[in-house]
Amino acid sequence: MAVAGVSANRLELLQIADAVAREKNIDKEIVVEAIEEAIQKGAKSRYGAHHDIRAKIDVKSGELALTRHVTIVEDDWQPEDELEEFNDSAMVRLKDALKRDPEAVVGKEYVEELPPFEFGRVQTQMARQVVMGKVRDAERANQYEEFKDRVGEIVNGTVKRVEYGNTVVDLGRGEGIMRRNDSIPREIFNIGDRIRTYIYDVRPEAKGPQVMLSRSHPGFMAKLFAQEVPEVYDGVIEIRAAARDAGSRAKMAVLSNDSSIDPVGACVGMRGSRVQAVVAELQGEKIDIIQWNADEPTFIVNALAPAEVSKVVLDEEADRVEVVVPDEQLSLAIGRRGQNVRLASQLTGWQIDIITESQDSERRQREFTERTALFQEALDVDEVIAQLLVTEGFATVEDLAFVETYEISDIEGFDDDTAEELQARARDFLDKQAAILDARRKELGVEDGVLEVPGVTLQIAVALGEGGVKTVEDLADLATDEIRGGYEVKNGERVKVPGVLESFNLAQEDAEMLILQARVAAGWIDASELPQPEPEPEYEEEGEGEYDADAVFAAQEEGGEEAAPEGDDETEVLAEDSEQPENA
Template sequence: MNTDFIDAIHELEKSKGVSSEVLFDAIEAALISAYNKNFGSKRNVRTVIDRETGEITVYSCKTVVEQVEDDRTDISFEAAQKANPNYELGDIVEEEVTPRDFGRIAAQTAKQVVVQRIREAERGVIFDEYVSREDEIVTGLVQRIEGKTVYVDLGKTEAVLPPTEQIANEAYKHGNRIKSYILEVKKTTKGPQIIVSRTHPGLLKRLFELEVPEIHDGVVEVKSISREAGSRSKLAVSSVDDNVDPVGACVGPKGMRVQSIVNELNGEKIDIVRWSDDPAVFVANALSPSKVVSVNVDEGTKIAQVVVPDYQLSLAIGKEGQNARLAAKLTAWKIDIKSESQVKPQEPDKSKLDAEEGVLQEAVNVDTAGTAEPKED
């Protein structure tokens, strides 16, 4: 060890963010194990690295006792008094036992410790960086695919895209650039593990924040999202500025803003609706693109009775009930949809009534004609 080693330690402190004292302490602790391993000693030893010269010194530490039980760890009171009359029972006597060829062993040990500590420090830096970015979007390249699990290269580290967080109809190929949502960052024995998602509603919200400046600036607010990843989503937005149309801001000129998000999600359909604090209005908006005739809400049961035109019933419900299901998730209301004909009172058929009245009158006439009047005597 020499001054070059000391300079290297301080350089690592600057470049890797690992405290030099942490490295020195770790090396000194490792040198104790190296000493005992290489010199067959079970002594209680202490190692010291000179912070300026890099010189290493090994000391054997013995406790002053009345009766020695183990000469590797104990020293008699008489022997200690000969070395220094100031020693008392229980004191620690240190004796230098630095081996002649200990420098080579120390250098090898120091290298292993430094490499390990740097690796641990880098893992810590990565963990701290990404744990603070949970619920945000990251862009990466598909690095490899093992089974159904996709590994995404983020540059400094890789993220895991598990099968449960993948869009069903999406194909992942090596080298593809994808945006994903940081779901969770965990510490493991192999370093930080970053779990990302392509199906989380948060991904849709973050994509709109990237594409729509009004959302990023807080002028337009995303109130709620309901999503069936890969198929269709609904987004409820409102504006704090009456002069800004929240839906128009999200759609963008000629639909360019929303279209870029649709492309990123491989064609997932997105309905953008205006949020309202009036549940009836919000439910009606949420059923877009269907038109709504009326909405009756029950605050107690959180059920909304919705009436739509007959020709809009299938559109309001959607394929396999998707539109109604997404609207219910978006509004947090149970929605009961009926057509106008289903709720309109059934009016009697006039032609049918006329026919029935005619039959009845004919029966009365026949009955009258067949009745005999009593004769007078």
């Protein structure tokens, strides 16, 4: 676009502004402001860049006013920036202004009208760049406003170009990009193809807003079901979670807020008509539709379908679950290349470990033998008594030493005297062990202050000493990888680096808290800077709440899922009483 000389027909500028505003779908005032700025720059190139020259176009009459401004400043005016200096072409000190104007005050402006002039070639080129730059910025702002509130929607577009596997899609009022890993594998698009995609993010960037599109996102499948299943669209059926191995297989958990409606059947449709419509859009991706359940073990059993599950053991502190399956069901539970268990893990938010019944039996027998030998040695009792204690659920000497006496005396064949004697022997054994560990700690040179750090036991103190950590400052100076172990690249190879407390299997959060507590003890930080425990989550009753697929799948991307119900650290549930899910 070219800008004519300011002596041109006064309506010509308004006509240019109208045409550009309509073509680019932006506000006319933005175009007018851009033209004003272009004229100002052209005038400064003619009269001198040091002048304060301003252009103003009347949006009704098209009249252009080109003026030069001189502002009165204080006598002792000082620049606010090191690069700024006094400009005698745009400023005048108060004492000098008073010589010519008795009414002069700081801040008053003298305005001088400038005559119209013709733009030269250089000025025209400069004006074109200014206007088009402003228009481009306005287009980008409009595009961001257009799409920022549409995250989580399915949009239709046309393939504009394909670059290195990334597909650029024309969305009408803007364009989006679908990266290679956001497309369904083996899916090929040509320029001009119509395409349906899912907006999962809109990012404001310097080169313009980036509308990120996907066909592999779990939310895309959920929105397709909302289009095909009226009950999902109306909120009668909620999609609580979804997980996809794009182009191959997917799992989706659904819940009905109406007890008379079967959520799985409604999503499958008559003879599979509804689910097949989604499958066709997803290039034949197999979809398992299961019923969501507020009971975590039941939900995990459902998620592992079509495999049968014998037993589920939850470890809520580690967010892990151990699933026991019949020996002949192992390959089915894991799935091809681990697909079934991986999708079930994504769907439920639990890390799932699968073992067979024979492996579980062997492990239990091994643990039983080890614990029996431990009690025989620590308590100086025969094998029968040790086996009784293990059978009653005592796993360590600490368990036995600090329980209520009646929990031991209630064992068949035991009385109060026997219980007291066993506890006395257990505590004596623990005292001897503690003395041995404390002597070893002192031998290693670990300071007493290390033991005062919350979370540090005698066993941990000894392990720290063996790793060269002997003071509170030493502990405070560690990184989590130095505690838990990690990897580093040496000579181009990824090498395992052991941690000083690696054998304790500390979680990332526990290792971080141990370091922070040491820093508090060392006086490096204040105790108020420690992270505060999160409040207990409030659980909704089954059937409450509204369907919000966007929030669900955003949480899944960040690794979070709906919280597990409160319970013991480990909850063992037999799967015989749970319902097996239906699959599509």
